[in-house]
Amino acid sequence: MAATRAGPRAREIFTTLEYGPAPESHACALAWLDTQDRLLGHYVNGKWSKPEHRNSVPCQDPITGENLASCLQGQAQDVAAAVEAARTAFESWSKLPGAVRAQHLTRLAKVIQKHQRLLWTLESLVTGRAVREVRDGDVQLAQQLLHYHAVQAHTQEQALAGWEPMGVIGLILPSTFSFLEMMWRICPALAVGCTVVALVPPASPTPLLLAQLAGELGPFPGIINVISGPASLGPVLASQPGVQKVAFCGALEEGRALRRALAGEGAELGLALGAEALLLLSDAADVDSAVEGVVDAAWSDRSPGGLRLLVQESVWEETMRRLQARMARLRSGRGLDGAVDMGARGAAARDLAQRYVREAQSQGAQVFQAGDVPLDSPFYPPTLVSDLPPASPCAQAEVPWPVVVASPFRTAKEALALANGTPRGSSASVWSERLGQALELGYGSVGAAGARREACGLRVDPAVPIGGCKESGSSWHGGPDGLYEYLRPSGTPARLSYLSKNLNYDTFGLAVPSTLPAGPETGPTPAPPYGLFVGGRFQAPGARSSRPIQDAFGNLHGYVAEGGAKDIRGAVEAAHQATSGWAGQSPGARTALLWALAAALERRESTLASRLERQGVELKAAKAEVELSVRRLRTWGAQAEAEGQTLQVAALRGPVLRLREPLGVLAIVCPDERPLLAFVSLLAPALAHGNTVVMVPSGACPLLALEVCQDMATLFPAGLVNVVTGDRDHLTRCLALHQDVQALWYFGSAQGSQFVEWASAGNLKPVWVSRGLPRAWEQEAEGAGPELGLRAARTKALWLPMGD
């Protein structure tokens, strides 16, 4: 017999049947780092760039602390060079037929397939995540993403006619992320014809490797550029001329700061914040499988954050027992070991978890930790926190990795209240075998944008949109919604900075100039002042004062109410009370109501036309404007009926429902121009998509909007539409700073736009601002285009896995 290769331990293992190490060789990752002499720079325009006189930071193995390479810290000129490369590349890339871009993306998928081992070992080595998850999850999904978006590029000319690529996209990634976060965003951007500059935190080589793989692919080197540098370069990237959009994913406060920093800048901002997930477990669930769902979501190195777990009281004991038994079997260890569930994510993540758990304990929570976890430093055991008092600070804070916070609920209704009772709104999974209950929970979780019934963990598929709402940011990736993030209606001018440096955020719109009598009142009887249209009736403003409105010839036209902060508060409250009723209406009922308003406007045509005439519009044009306004109401009314909900099929067995849900209370500040047409063009899509609205009409001539209110008072349910007149800057300030307004559209001055963008950082409501630019309301594209519909609702994808 040949010499024995067996070691001495077999006897012992035969008795204990313990698991052994199953290390994955990372030689190829090290060899790749060697090709760069262990010094990583930026990857720009298809070439490595290692500028001199830069600081460098070490890239370390988070588990052993071994220095793997040094990474240069970028500076502003590096960013500028990368943006320049991306702009040049955009010129050719965006002009290509979609089919050619599709071919290129497919080739990139092939390259990733060829070098997948390098990719997964490098990623696992530097992030410390379990190699199994990177290998079987991330790398496969990266290829699927490229394939899916290649198909989208191929059909772009037909499917996305009327839209064009925005331009250069800036991408800002946080320090704790998987390279997938980058893939989710670059794939749709590249597919539609944009080019990308990604700012990655130093010491994250995987995006650089991806950029290299893409760059060496040939004819389009500048489409993906990666700069490694500190987060402070984010605003620099965003303010580079030519950058049209910045997609940020990362921590909440960083996103909020970026939102404030970018107010008035050229680039649009898409935020995806936080990493907490939510799981609802009802008494009709397969508890053992749901426990596996918890493991997948929190303790499998799949998701970057922690998990909030809501369990129905009747199965609470059973769930806790099973969960704890399951936790004991979890294994954590070096990420490159193929047999571990969880790796380690470095000292910062551990400290965060430790701090959270200690605080939770001090606030009265029960903490359970288990699992086969190495005792030495960077590891943190899977942790289950329960009995956390709902009012304690920890219950409000975001749950960090690898913590699960469990709390009981009694009824489905209460589950929804609890689930929606945080400022965050990311995806959720619902575990219930009763279809009716599962759908109730899935539809009802307002916060949960990606609610999935019986979902097995938090699954992802390139065809299914994922996004958030509230403080989780309102950007999307995946599916058609992910594509629109990087598109704009054809013909939209490029976005330029309109920053006004001397705008004082503290005082903008704070004080209302006092109104004085405006001279002699002419006419047989002085017109009584209009009230505010709030809660379905005209009311006197809190300030008990009115402002005079002049016509185009300088004569007094009438008095309107001088609304203020209290009136905005009342209007938002009234709108909230109408929300559930209106959102619960069938599409048909919404259509009927919009058409009824259209008919009423038609009957009022002569009054409206004469009002417009006094604003200096010729009678013929005035009549045309009224007619067009009527048509707008009819068009959007019809759309409410037509849009409905779509069904998709994903890789998972079972359908995915793509729902378009109302945003909630939508505040709209109408432009000064086109007092009737703009008002109606904005109102109609908002109502058609099920929102309730608070509107500030044209400042120059609010009377037309108030005329329309006369009809709405009789036709509409109270609170559905509220119109507040007064000082526009002041009202805008009140709305923009209101935490319970879910979205804000602002059409007005550049300064007002900048203020709105800045103030929206508060509750991170999605805002749409005119940036001081006029809009052609009479044209179909700008006055009634699909952009309005897109902004008036948000998507929710509901997965329904099947099987018996």
Added chain:
Amino acid sequence: MSTHNQGTELDLSWISKIQVNHPAVLRRAGQIQARRPVKKEWQAAWLLKAVTFIDLTTLSGDDTSCNVQRLCYKAKYPIREDLLKALNMHDKGITTAAVCVYPARVCDAVKALKAVGCDIPVASVATGFPAGQTHLKTRLEEIRLAVEDGATEIDVVISRTLVLTGQWEALYGEIRQFRKACGEAHLKTILATGELGSLTNVYKASMIAMMAGSDFIKTSTGKETVNATFPVAIVMLRAIRDFFWKTGNKVGFKPAGGIRSAKDSLAWLSLVKEELGDEWLKPELFRIGASTLLSDIERQIYHHVTGRYAAYHDLPMS
């Protein structure tokens, strides 16, 4: 052998509320195989352990005393002596857990095992194996005769008819009678999961079989079109755990049919380890019903020890 599972009174509330989420179980099944690779020395030790769980089986129409004898010899010496020596495991007395034959071959097996001085049990299938579509009276008689011939473990098949028509009381009653007919012999109940229609039925049938006093629950006869699969196993293992939590009785688990490769056997071991824990990893509570698995395990051991892949003629046949 340890004491029997005494079973419990029939309590239908244990099965009435059960929910099994099919896609989630499929997903878990996929994960088990990917998440716990076992390599090198660990693999060798685990494979030897797997040998001790095998019910070395021959269930063919053409079985004669000659091949049953050969099977029994292989059960006694499952791995070549020199390979065991190289692993320093030759003194562990490694044999398979049992041999499993048709009732008519029990005498042959008992005799052959006695001849080689091996005291492992002889298991006999019974109760109209594999379809179970014979009269209850003959099924019970079959058990009694096999026990008389010296079988100490009886692998009975349940009536799928009773499961598919939801006659749980009748199923409980039948298995109770099987239990009684076995006397001191161990009762291993084959659920034939490939023919039960849904995972929920698998769970319910498992629970009824355990309440009626089965010492083992077994996935399949090996004669259905779908045999031992991981999703089915997960549901059965969870039922075993639930039964243990409710009653304190540990019931064994036996997958059978279609387990051919050494790699499969490792996955089965880690499945049981993950779902039930180490205390189930002993022959009293875990068996693998297989006929060709052993030779693949032996080939892997050969490779581990020598660094070469074995030719078929390098290893003795069973």
